[in-house]
Amino acid sequence: MSEPRKLEVLRAIVEDYVHSREPVGSKALVERHHLGVSSATIRNDMAALEDEGLITAPHTSAGRIPTDKGYRLFVDQISAVKPLSPAERRAIQALLEGSDDLDDVLDRTVRLLAQLTNQVAVVQYPHLSRAKVRHIEFVLLAPRKVLAVLIADTGKVEQRVIDVGEDLPEEALAELRTRFLGALSGTPLNALPQSLLSVVASCPPARRNPAQALARGLEALATSSREERMVMAGTANLARSNVDFPLSIGPVLEALEEQVVMLRLLSDMAADPRGVTVSIGRENPYVGLAEASVVATGYGPDATAKVGVLGPTRMDYPTTMAAVRAVARYLSRILGP
Amino acid sequence: MSEPRKLEVLRAIVEDYVHSREPVGSKALVERHHLGVSSATIRNDMAALEDEGLITAPHTSAGRIPTDKGYRLFVDQISAVKPLSPAERRAIQALLEGSDDLDDVLDRTVRLLAQLTNQVAVVQYPHLSRAKVRHIEFVLLAPRKVLAVLIADTGKVEQRVIDVGEDLPEEALAELRTRFLGALSGTPLNALPQSLLSVVASCPPARRNPAQALARGLEALATSSREERMVMAGTANLARSNVDFPLSIGPVLEALEEQVVMLRLLSDMAADPRGVTVSIGRENPYVGLAEASVVATGYGPDATAKVGVLGPTRMDYPTTMAAVRAVARYLSRILGP
DNA sequence: GTTAGCACTCGACATGCCTAAGTGCTAACC
DNA sequence: GGTTAGCACTTAGGCATGTCGAGTGCTAAC
Numbered sequence: 001m002s003e004p005r006k007l008e009v010l011r012a013i014v015e016d017y018v019h020s021r022e023p024v025g026s027k028a029l030v031e032r033h034h035l036g037v038s039s040a041t042i043r044n045d046m047a048a049l050e051d052e053g054l055i056t057a058p059h060t061s062a063g064r065i066p067t068d069k070g071y072r073l074f075v076d077q078i079s080a081v082k083p084l085s086p087a088e089r090r091a092i093q094a095l096l097e098g099s100d101d102l103d104d105v106l107d108r109t110v111r112l113l114a115q116l117t118n119q120v121a122v123v124q125y126p127h128l129s130r131a132k133v134r135h136i137e138f139v140l141l142a143p144r145k146v147l148a149v150l151i152a153d154t155g156k157v158e159q160r161v162i163d164v165g166e167d168l169p170e171e172a173l174a175e176l177r178t179r180f181l182g183a184l185s186g187t188p189l190n191a192l193p194q195s196l197l198s199v200v201a202s203c204p205p206a207r208r209n210p211a212q213a214l215a216r217g218l219e220a221l222a223t224s225s226r227e228e229r230m231v232m233a234g235t236a237n238l239a240r241s242n243v244d245f246p247l248s249i250g251p252v253l254e255a256l257e258e259q260v261v262m263l264r265l266l267s268d269m270a271a272d273p274r275g276v277t278v279s280i281g282r283e284n285p286y287v288g289l290a291e292a293s294v295v296a297t298g299y300g301p302d303a304t305a306k307v308g309v310l311g312p313t314r315m316d317y318p319t320t321m322a323a324v325r326a327v328a329r330y331l332s333r334i335l336g337p
Numbered sequence: 338m339s340e341p342r343k344l345e346v347l348r349a350i351v352e353d354y355v356h357s358r359e360p361v362g363s364k365a366l367v368e369r370h371h372l373g374v375s376s377a378t379i380r381n382d383m384a385a386l387e388d389e390g391l392i393t394a395p396h397t398s399a400g401r402i403p404t405d406k407g408y409r410l411f412v413d414q415i416s417a418v419k420p421l422s423p424a425e426r427r428a429i430q431a432l433l434e435g436s437d438d439l440d441d442v443l444d445r446t447v448r449l450l451a452q453l454t455n456q457v458a459v460v461q462y463p464h465l466s467r468a469k470v471r472h473i474e475f476v477l478l479a480p481r482k483v484l485a486v487l488i489a490d491t492g493k494v495e496q497r498v499i500d501v502g503e504d505l506p507e508e509a510l511a512e513l514r515t516r517f518l519g520a521l522s523g524t525p526l527n528a529l530p531q532s533l534l535s536v537v538a539s540c541p542p543a544r545r546n547p548a549q550a551l552a553r554g555l556e557a558l559a560t561s562s563r564e565e566r567m568v569m570a571g572t573a574n575l576a577r578s579n580v581d582f583p584l585s586i587g588p589v590l591e592a593l594e595e596q597v598v599m600l601r602l603l604s605d606m607a608a609d610p611r612g613v614t615v616s617i618g619r620e621n622p623y624v625g626l627a628e629a630s631v632v633a634t635g636y637g638p639d640a641t642a643k644v645g646v647l648g649p650t651r652m653d654y655p656t657t658m659a660a661v662r663a664v665a666r667y668l669s670r671i672l673g674p
Numbered sequence: 675g676t677t678a679g680c681a682c683t684c685g686a687c688a689t690g691c692c693t694a695a696g697t698g699c700t701a702a703c704c
Numbered sequence: 705g706g707t708t709a710g711c712a713c714t715t716a717g718g719c720a721t722g723t724c725g726a727g728t729g730c731t732a733a734c
Binding site: 360362363364365376380381383384394397398399400 | 725726727728729
């Protein structure tokens with residue numbers, strides 16, 4: 001029994017199953033792919049593959065379907081990255097033009113990716129570690145509530161309402177604003193926490209408490225804002241591939257709605273040497289995604305922000321991986337220098 | 338054949354069908370509801386109701402189910418608003434506490450509403466017509482791209498990237514910023530277009546073009562920003578009531594994803610004397626929502642922003658309407674003075 | 675206007691049967 | 705040893721058939 005042929009058989013099974021979404025048997029296999037052996041031989045190979053936990057039979061006398069482990073092997077060792085079609089290239093190219101706003105670019109990207117892959121696409125907002133403080137604004141909303149706005153020179157705007165704990169007259173707030181702005185303008189966001197300390201220290205004792213509250217708020221803005229938001233598209237594609245989620249797409253929708261879950265998931269996906277990371281079925285930390293796979297990769301200057309696709313375990317990995325990778329590259333190019 | 342009893346029969350059919358999601362027949366009807374007549378009489382009434390297009394039979398010998406028109410009559414004339422359970426009241430009360438950010442409040446509201454109704458909840462961002470300009474910031478992103486940020490005294494922050502059409506040195510931009518800010522600070526947002534005209538006019542001719550571009554951008558921010566955003570929750574509930582969407586929930590998900598569609602839909606729903614507006618099945622302008630109903634109402638000072646629920650035509654209207662109304666009231670109270 | 679009764683229709687379900695697909699195993703083959 | 709052919713066995717799925725129950729519409733009587 002030759003080892004390479006066994007892998008070839010697994011590859012054929014995965015490809016056929018992805019294509020037909022039906023268990024694939026030994027005979028159909030030798031017909032569709034011209035392996036030079038008979039179906040009986042394939043049967044032996046398949047039995048071996050089943051022993052290794054790479055494929056499984058839904059019931060006696062049906063064909064085999066790949067297991068999560070089988071997909072994993074397929075993705076890691078067998079599949080070749082499929083080149084994109086010219087039409088797809090063109091669609092991605094079109095993104096380059098007329099790109100204005102960050103929001104705008106991400107929105108179009110995520111829609112495009114959803115359309116290319118016929119699945120749910122997710123894009124995380126880029127992390128702007130090198131950004132510097134451009135402007136700080138405090139707005140008095142109610143006697144004790146202050147809206148803090150932080151504008152970075154990259155164009156990112158973050159806001160948050162802060163409870164300063166005591167009544168603060170308008171003039172006092174204005175004074176604090178000039179103080180903060182004067183000291184912090186141009187500070188890189190990741191250096192903000194330290195700088196904030198000295199600003200607070202420099203405040204007169206009477207203003208110390210509200211200044212402290214504001215500083216905490218700004219710090220939270222600078223750090224937590226990093227990767228907390230995401231945008232997605234193509235949820236309707238889930239419904240089309242309804243069959244692929246035996247139970248229901250409910251849990252998947254829940255996961256998508258709980259953005260925290262998705263963000264954690266994306267962040268946890270370690271960088272892969274081949275550039276695209278895949279998380280298959282039960283490998284996913286979230287139980288609702290036990291029948292889903294996520295294909296993701298980083299983009300942007302240091303590839304910390306993620307872009308990815310979510311679909312059924314039974315997905316066309318080579319094509320999806322190619323699309324994700326291509327989109328990430330173009331995205332990096334657009335957002336780059 | 339008595340007219341009031343006919344309505345009573347329609348009511349019973351709607352209620353039973355909503356409860357059991359199965360066509361309801363004459364015999365079951367007289368058993369469950371103690372109407373004082375026999376099933377044969379009910380059959381006559383049902384035949385009449387069918388002639389009027391209020392109910393229909395899926396096939397020859399099944400019970401009847403309400404049509405869109407039947408639901409409409411039910412909602413308009415028959416149903417009584419169901420009081421909320423104490424638990425529900427308590428859940429809504431809890432919203433009042435710890436309410437900080439506008440984003441925060443809306444997020445919690447929409448989740449709560451989704452949970453209360455077991456359906457998809459939608460909340461439109463409130464329209465802030467009385468807001469005034471608090472601050473304007475221009476950030477140079479690239480040689481010709483400027484990020485404009487508009488901060489209102491209500492705490493609303495809007496941003497947009499503007500192409501000024503020509504290279505603009507940093508100093509020139511700073512000069513424009515002081516000019517704009519000086520002239521516009523404190524201007525009500527709805528008076529912004531006029532004020533912008535005079536600001537542009539006051540600019541030296543050399544700066545006229547970029548100033549014009551910036552003014553257009555700000556104007557767009559002030560007007561379009563009004564009600565363009567919404568937040569939603571509970572899409573997973575769609576999957577649970579999968580059966581209720583005979584074809585697929587795909588089109589519904591598409592409609593939800595295309596926020597423009599939903600925003601139009603919500604805006605178009607005229608105010609109803611009873612406080613809650615209902616749009617049933619094919620009454621919806623969007624074809625993908627032909628099997629869905631939307632229950633919505635306004636909230637906030639002038640009730641222009643909408644909060645609502647989307648679910649299958651076969652939904653528990655009285656309860657849903659009560660929940661929407663209650664949530665809208667509490668929301669108004671929180672955001673009010 | 676209401677009721678009882680009856681013939682009729684139709685979906686849902688069970689049963690039995692058959693076929694196609696596929697497996698595992700054994701014995702022969704190279 | 706690896707490969708093949710052949711065969712007995714299993715099972716899902718399609719199909720025809722029969723039965724049952726729910727429900728309707730209609731007519732005649734109350």
